[in-house]
Amino acid sequence: MKVERSLSEVVSPTLKALKNPGLLLVSVDENGRPNAMTIGWGFAGILWGRPYFIVAVRPSRFTFSLIEKTSDFTVNVPRKGMEQAVSFCGTVSGRDYDKFKECGFTSCPSKFVRSPVIEECVIHYECKVAYKHRLSEAGISSGIISQWYPGGDLHTLYFGEILAIYADEDYERSLP
Amino acid sequence: MKVERSLSEVVSPTLKALKNPGLLLVSVDENGRPNAMTIGWGFAGILWGRPYFIVAVRPSRFTFSLIEKTSDFTVNVPRKGMEQAVSFCGTVSGRDYDKFKECGFTSCPSKFVRSPVIEECVIHYECKVAYKHRLSEAGISSGIISQWYPGGDLHTLYFGEILAIYADEDYERSLP
Numbered sequence: 316m317k318v319e320r321s322l323s324e325v326v327s328p329t330l331k332a333l334k335n336p337g338l339l340l341v342s343v344d345e346n347g348r349p350n351a352m353t354i355g356w357g358f359a360g361i362l363w364g365r366p367y368f369i370v371a372v373r374p375s376r377f378t379f380s381l382i383e384k385t386s387d388f389t390v391n392v393p394r395k396g397m398e399q400a401v402s403f404c405g406t407v408s409g410r411d412y413d414k415f416k417e418c419g420f421t422s423c424p425s426k427f428v429r430s431p432v433i434e435e436c437v438i439h440y441e442c443k444v445a446y447k448h449r450l451s452e453a454g455i456s457s458g459i460i461s462q463w464y465p466g467g468d469l470h471t472l473y474f475g476e477i478l479a480i481y482a483d484e485d486y487e488r489s490l491p
Numbered sequence: 492m493k494v495e496r497s498l499s500e501v502v503s504p505t506l507k508a509l510k511n512p513g514l515l516l517v518s519v520d521e522n523g524r525p526n527a528m529t530i531g532w533g534f535a536g537i538l539w540g541r542p543y544f545i546v547a548v549r550p551s552r553f554t555f556s557l558i559e560k561t562s563d564f565t566v567n568v569p570r571k572g573m574e575q576a577v578s579f580c581g582t583v584s585g586r587d588y589d590k591f592k593e594c595g596f597t598s599c600p601s602k603f604v605r606s607p608v609i610e611e612c613v614i615h616y617e618c619k620v621a622y623k624h625r626l627s628e629a630g631i632s633s634g635i636i637s638q639w640y641p642g643g644d645l646h647t648l649y650f651g652e653i654l655a656i657y658a659d660e661d662y663e664r665s666l667p
Contacts, residue, residue, distance in 0.1 A: 323507035326535075331499035333537055358545060359502075360534030361509055363635050369534060369545075446630050454622050459539050 317439070317481040322366045325392075325438050325482055326359045328490050332392045333357055336401045336491055339391040340370055342381035343430045349422050351414050351433065352378040353405030356470075357390070366477040368442050371470040374449075377409040382473055386444040387428035390475075391436035392482075394489045427478040437489045438482040442475025493615070493657040498542045501568075501614050501658055502535045504666050508568045509533055512577045512667055515567040516546055518557035519606045525598050527590045527609065528554040529581030532646075533566070542653040544618050547646035550625075553585040558649055562620040563604035566651075567612035568658075570665045603654040613665045614658040618651025 332338055337353040344350070358369040368390050372379045382388055393401050400418040407414070415422055421434035425441045432439040450469040452460060483489055508514055513529040520526070534545040544566055548555045558564055569577050576594040583590070591598055597610035601617045608615040626645040628636060659665055 323503050323510065326506050327499050327503040330502050330536065334499065356537045356539070358534035358536030358538070358543070360506065360536075360545065361532045362534075362547065363532070363639055367534070369536065371538065445632065445635070446626070448624055448627070448630070450622070451624070454624070456621065459621070463539055 316484050318484050320438070320480045320482050322359060322477065322480060325480060325486070328487070329359060329392055329438060332491050336393065336398045337405060339393060339401065339404060339433055339436060340372075340378060341389045341391060341430050341433060342378050342387075343385060344381055345384060348413070349415055349431050350377060350381060350409035351391075351404045351418070351420065352376065352409070353401050362474065363445075366480075367445075368440050368475045368477055370473050370475065372473065373468045373470050375468050379471065382444065385429050387430050388442050388444070388473065388475055389425060389428065389430045389432045390440040390442065391433045392438035393491055394435055394437045395491045397435065398491065425479070437486040439480070440475075440477050441479040442477055444473050445476045446474040448472045448474075492660050494660050496614070496656045496658050498535060498653065498656060501656060501662070504663070505535060505566075505568055505614060508667050512569065512574045513581060515569060515577065515580060515609055515612060516548075516554060517565045517567060517606050517609060518554050518563075519561060520557055521560060524589070525591055525607050526553060526557060526585035527567075527580045527594070527596065528552065528585070529577050538650065539621075542656075543621075544616050544651045544653055546649050546651065548649060549644045549646050551644050555647065558620065561605050563606050564618050564620070564649065564651055565601060565604065565606045565608045566616040566618065567609045568614035569667055570611055570613045571667045573611065574667065601655070613662040615656070616651075616653050617655040618653055620649050621652045622650040624648045624650075
């Protein structure tokens with residue numbers, strides 16, 4: 316049973332899980348096949364009077380090609396015990412693996428976007444891309460460039476308006 | 492007595508206060524005179540392996556000219572009872588008023604940045620600008636443009652690496 320939540324209510328456990336073990340960013344292709352990517356970076360907040368989730372995706376990622384087409388995504392906070400699946404989704408590409416099948420994820424239709432949520436996760440954000448920005452190398456310190464972008468491939472930031480947030484009734488007991 | 496905190500620990504009350512009554516964004520001029528601006532938009536999260544606070548400032552604002560010069564700012568969560576001061580700091584410009592004086596704010600030196608914090612607030616973020624991005628009109632829907640930018644003046648997003656977070660020992664009792 317999933318219950319609607321406010322951003323300020325669930326953002327603390329969300330950012331805690333973002334740091335460790337990571338969150339699952341779900342997008343979908345034109346045939347409805349979903350893909351999950353593990354993210355350790357991202358932002359939650361308010362812009363233009365609405366709640367937003369910003370995710371950062373490198374152009375080389377399979378997820379990038381999906382979000383570019385559908386302009387939506389979901390963010391899912393994994394349940395305690397899903398650490399191995401989170402690690403797997405951060406290691407292999409959706410070009411080579413059906414990660415939902417490999418991890419035993421149940422794809423649950425979203426209410427407002429095409430990308431589904433992962434039923435087994437505890438907190439879910441449905442997001443529609445309202446703005447995007449590719450990071451500009453010119454504005455980034457050389458230390459960050461050499462650490463994170465030795466091969467270029469700078470992240471695009473997708474600003475996803477949060478259309479729905481919901482979580483397990485007892486989500487606090489199930490957090491990673 | 493202020494105690495060091497983690498982002499995930501204090502982000503929930505921070506985003507709650509961001510929505511209502513607002514947070515106080517503090518910057519400083521070259522002579523050390525601080526200014527406070529009320530913000531209702533912003534983001535907290537992780538980028539490049541570090542915690543970040545993103546604030547949005549219009550180029551017409553006095554705060555914009557200050558952050559452009561010093562490249563740092565602090566974000567302060569007001570205490571319960573400061574609602575009138577928060578409203579005042581969102582109404583008038585630091586070009587016309589010494590808001591710290593008018594509101595009776597105590598300017599407390601930061602540990603890592605030039606912009607001070609407001610002693611009377613309950614949670615404080617010290618931030619150093621590592622990246623900035625001026626929103627591009629081309630990527631924003633016409634509905635958002637007509638609602639928020641009828642006169643242009645599109646926000647610049649300042650990505651502030653969070654160098655310190657601290658709060659009152661009993662901050663939960665003092666939140667707005």
